[in-house]
Amino acid sequence: MKRLVTGGRVFTGDRILDGHAVLIDGGTIAAVMPAADAPADVRTRHVPPDSLLVPGFVDVQVNGAGGVLFNDTPTPDAALAIAAAARRTGATGILPTLMTDDPAKMQAACSAALAAIARPGGGVLGIHLEGPFLSTERPGVHLPRWMRRPAASDIELLLELARGRLGDPGRILMTLAPECVGDRDLARLAAAGILLAAGHTAATLERVREALAAGVRGFTHLCNAMPPIQGRQPGPVAAALADPDAWCCIIADGVHVHPALLQLIVQIKRPGKVVLVTDAMPPSGTDAVSFTLFDRKISRDHGRLVTEDGVLAGADIDMASSVRNCVQLLALPLEDSLRMASLYPAAYLRLDDQLGRAAPGYRADLALLAPDFSVLATWVAGDEQWYGS
Numbered sequence: 001m002k003r004l005v006t007g008g009r010v011f012t013g014d015r016i017l018d019g020h021a022v023l024i025d026g027g028t029i030a031a032v033m034p035a036a037d038a039p040a041d042v043r044t045r046h047v048p049p050d051s052l053l054v055p056g057f058v059d060v061q062v063n064g065a066g067g068v069l070f071n072d073t074p075t076p077d078a079a080l081a082i083a084a085a086a087r088r089t090g091a092t093g094i095l096p097t098l099m100t101d102d103p104a105k106m107q108a109a110c111s112a113a114l115a116a117i118a119r120p121g122g123g124v125l126g127i128h129l130e131g132p133f134l135s136t137e138r139p140g141v142h143l144p145r146w147m148r149r150p151a152a153s154d155i156e157l158l159l160e161l162a163r164g165r166l167g168d169p170g171r172i173l174m175t176l177a178p179e180c181v182g183d184r185d186l187a188r189l190a191a192a193g194i195l196l197a198a199g200h201t202a203a204t205l206e207r208v209r210e211a212l213a214a215g216v217r218g219f220t221h222l223c224n225a226m227p228p229i230q231g232r233q234p235g236p237v238a239a240a241l242a243d244p245d246a247w248c249c250i251i252a253d254g255v256h257v258h259p260a261l262l263q264l265i266v267q268i269k270r271p272g273k274v275v276l277v278t279d280a281m282p283p284s285g286t287d288a289v290s291f292t293l294f295d296r297k298i299s300r301d302h303g304r305l306v307t308e309d310g311v312l313a314g315a316d317i318d319m320a321s322s323v324r325n326c327v328q329l330l331a332l333p334l335e336d337s338l339r340m341a342s343l344y345p346a347a348y349l350r351l352d353d354q355l356g357r358a359a360p361g362y363r364a365d366l367a368l369l370a371p372d373f374s375v376l377a378t379w380v381a382g383d384e385q386w387y388g389s
Helices: 076-087 103-117 152-164 183-191 205-214 235-242 260-266 319-328 334-341 344-347
Strands: 002-006 008-013 020-025 028-034 042-046 052-055 056-062 093-100 126-130 171-176 196-199 216-219 248-250 274-275 290-291 296-301 303-306 366-368 376-380 383-386
Touching: 008 020, 056 076, 056 126, 056 274, 056 319, 056 334, 076 093, 076 103, 093 103, 093 334, 093 376, 103 126, 103 152, 152 171, 152 183, 171 366, 183 196, 183 205, 183 216, 196 205, 196 319, 205 235, 248 260, 248 344, 274 319, 274 334, 274 344, 334 344
Parallel strands: 002 042, 008 052, 056 093, 093 126, 126 171, 171 196, 196 216, 216 248, 248 274
Antiparallel strands: 002 020, 020 028, 052 366, 290 296, 296 303, 366 376, 376 383
16 A cells, blocks of 8 residues: 655655655655655655654664663563664664673574564564673673683574574674684674674774674774773774774764764764664663663663663663764764664665665655654554654
């Protein structure tokens, strides 16, 4: 069934259009056309004239939302509940993220993601395994007791998972410390289609460069859980900024990384290589003031999620707010900010032939934004939900 969305502006992924409408056919975008040329014999949704219809946001790091933590309940229903909560903030596609945990949790989480991807319109695109092959020197809020170097059985499990591809469009993103995984294993995992990101690492610049050559694709929450740049020890941050092909994921909450440094990252990296992530936790989309992570109380305090001893534990931000901060806090153009939340993460996941644009043939994953960046409505594979404003 064809449906028309008209009345507001449209961001195609390239530019903002006035006086245009989007024609949806089933779960796919059929056309973006001048509103005056739109067919009259289709069901029409008139949206507010000051609204902006944009490609749905893609969040590759979501630990939890809506009161649900994936580590606590690595089930299909939990993955879908997290995706549903994230959707209210414009994220129409997510990777539920499993933090470092015991091996049984990793297997359960992968099985859960496989089942969740199969749910039409569920918004789950795969899974992000943040660990366990991380550096105990840079644990953040992860538990060092679960961090380790991979055994041969771990690599075989991941390769088997990759062979299953988690369905379509299933993606596997794995954050690891380059000093904990050898180049041969990195190359095998990358060749199997697993997307590798460096994070929670104390590696030298030289080691990170070797890992990039072996198949590491990007960096998880750049500047966090890794040493800062020093004159004689530039480390992983310098490696990320210097490599033209490396993807850099950033948390734009003004807490995890100083806004001036975020501006510098965007200026240094070539266009398309900076990706917004939320690193969201269960309070996202709720009024909760605290939650429990690995038996530790995490408090929500003025935009920060912290342990009792002050360690950051994920972020208290959503994708729509991240875009707003890019515009208002970092003074970036609106179009660039929107691409950092949609087209660029889709490209990072090698899904930019399906997601990240409002264009014919792309999946009808869309978000409708008010002028204050609140989310009025979303479409996932053409399924429409309204939230009000």
